[in-house]
Amino acid sequence: MTHVANGQWTASAMMWEPVKALEQSFIRTKQKGYKGFHDMMDIRTNSSNNTVYADAEGNIAYFHGNFVPKRDVQFNYAEPVDGSNPKTDWQGLHTVDENILVLNPENGWIQNCNSTPYTSALGFSPKKEDYPYYMSRDQENFRGVHAIELLKDRKGYTIDSLIQLAHDPFLPAFQALIPGLVKAYNSHDDKNPKLKEPISILKNWDYTTGENQVAMTLAHYYGTAMGKRAKHPEGISDMERMTYFGTHTEESLKIFEEVIEDLTADFGTWKIPWGKVNRYQRTTGDIVQHFNDSKPSIPIGFASGRWGALAAYGARYTTEGAKKKSTEHVEIVL
Numbered sequence: 001m002t003h004v005a006n007g008q009w010t011a012s013a014m015m016w017e018p019v020k021a022l023e024q025s026f027i028r029t030k031q032k033g034y035k036g037f038h039d040m041m042d043i044r045t046n047s048s049n050n051t052v053y054a055d056a057e058g059n060i061a062y063f064h065g066n067f068v069p070k071r072d073v074q075f076n077y078a079e080p081v082d083g084s085n086p087k088t089d090w091q092g093l094h095t096v097d098e099n100i101l102v103l104n105p106e107n108g109w110i111q112n113c114n115s116t117p118y119t120s121a122l123g124f125s126p127k128k129e130d131y132p133y134y135m136s137r138d139q140e141n142f143r144g145v146h147a148i149e150l151l152k153d154r155k156g157y158t159i160d161s162l163i164q165l166a167h168d169p170f171l172p173a174f175q176a177l178i179p180g181l182v183k184a185y186n187s188h189d190d191k192n193p194k195l196k197e198p199i200s201i202l203k204n205w206d207y208t209t210g211e212n213q214v215a216m217t218l219a220h221y222y223g224t225a226m227g228k229r230a231k232h233p234e235g236i237s238d239m240e241r242m243t244y245f246g247t248h249t250e251e252s253l254k255i256f257e258e259v260i261e262d263l264t265a266d267f268g269t270w271k272i273p274w275g276k277v278n279r280y281q282r283t284t285g286d287i288v289q290h291f292n293d294s295k296p297s298i299p300i301g302f303a304s305g306r307w308g309a310l311a312a313y314g315a316r317y318t319t320e321g322a323k324k325k326s327t328e329h330v331e332i333v334l
Contacts, residue, residue, distance in 0.1 A: 010080050013090065014047075015067045021045040034059045034103075041066055042096045052112050062110045064100035064117040064126075064136060069093055073132050100126050100135055109151045113305070115144030122152055139237040142173040142308030150310075166310050169208035173239070173307040174219045176246045178202050181222065181256060184249035195253070198260060198270060209309065211275030211301040218270070220278075221259045223307065229255055238306060275299030278313070 002012045015021075024043040031037045037053055038061075046066035053061040069090035075081045081088040100117045102110055105124035112120060116138045118128045128136075149172070150165050157165075185191060185199045198218055205215035223242065230251045232241050245252065263270040267277070281297035282289060291297075305312030 005080050008080070011083060013069075015045065017045045021047075033057065034061065037061075038096060044068075044093050044096070050112055050114075050117075052110060059104055060110055061104070062102040062112055062117065062120050063096065064120075066096070066099070067093065068099050068135065071132070071134055073134070077134055078137070094135075100131055102126060107152070108155070111144060111147035111151060113141060113143035113147050113310075115139065115141040119144055119148060122148060139239065141237070141239050141305075142171070142176075142242070143305045143310065143312070145239075146170065146172050146308040146310060168310060169210060169301075171207050171209055171216075171219075171303055171307040171309060173223065173242050174205075174207045176243045177223055177226070178205070178207070178219060178246075180246040180249045181252045184252050188253075192253070192257060194260060195257060198256075209274065209301055209303040209307075211273060211299045213274045213301075214271055216274035216303065217263070217272050217277060218259070220274070220303065220307070221263060222256050225255050225259050226252065274303075275301060278302075 003010050020043060024040060024045050027040045027043070028037070031040055033055055034053070034057070037055075041051070041063055044067050050065060051063040053059070053063070070092050071077055071090065072087050075088055102117070102121050102125065105121035107122055107124050110121050117136050118125050119140060120126070146168070150168055182199055182203045185195060201215050202218055205213075205219070207219075209216045226245045227238070227241060230245055232244050232248075236244065260270045263272060276299065278300045279291075279297035280300050281291055281295065283292070283295050300313050302311050302313035303309040304314060
């Protein structure tokens with residue numbers, strides 16, 4: 001028993017094959033081709049992540065998960081199910097070939113941005129209707145949209161050009177979000193003069209991130225505030241929320257004004273480049289770092305994957321009272 005839900009004791013089923021999982025992790029490092037890699041995946045004890053594969057023979061593959069129990073689709077496994085009913089039990093495991101798998105798609109590329117596998121290879125992606133609903137509940141995100149836009153209709157990559165693509169600074173979330181804010185401001189005859197300059201900066205922005213981008217600071221704090229404070233329909237993804245906020249702007253000006261006030265209170269000005277607030281700091285060997293505004297840190301021009309960044313820098317406040325942002329991880333997707 002793990003917890004109580006609606007007055008009922010609830011137990012959670014999980015994979016518990018630590019020895020096999022360790023064996024699979026080791027065997028994976030010894031494979032020299034697709035067949036061996038595929039056979040290794042059929043051990044089916046990798047429960048934590050998706051896997052992208054490529055080899056010297058030119059094969060590419062995408063395995064969406066690995067440990068996937070068979071379930072009766074009449075039940076909604078997003079909610080607790082009746083454990084006294086044997087039909088709700090797992091019915092063994094799906095094989096690797098039964099799981100969502102992409103192998104050598106005709107478009108020549110695969111993208112994996114922790115989004116839906118059903119757009120992993122554009123028109124050559126797996127079809128949602130071919131799989132049980134529980135195979136993937138992942139939703140599309142701006143990162144996946146960004147990757148697809150960069151990869152489609154392009155060929156002749158070199159290592160250098162691929163690295164450059166992976167660091168593309170464009171952030172599609174703000175292309176969806178910011179024009180609505182600008183339009184809302186311009187629709188008022190009694191425009192707030194305090195917002196004139198920051199709105200102008202956002203209006204003329206190309207939606208790219210960088211250390212010296214004031215617009216990036218404004219957009220990040222505005223998007224984050226909208227996600228926390230603005231009303232939106234229930235049950236929609238983060239990408240759908242940001243798109244919704246781009247067209248439903250009833251609260252946008254009020255929240256943007258609050259963002260300007262908060263930035264001014266924290267830093268003495270709202271006109272602050274992204275690299276001044278988005279920082280990397282490691283001053284001790286501690287596993288858990290506590291950011292300190294007064295100690296040395298370095299500027300980071302990357303942005304969150306939430307906004308569609310491929311070279312994504314995940315940052316959060318780690319110390320009460322700290323104004324600048326320190327990172328937990330840096331993730332780059334090629």
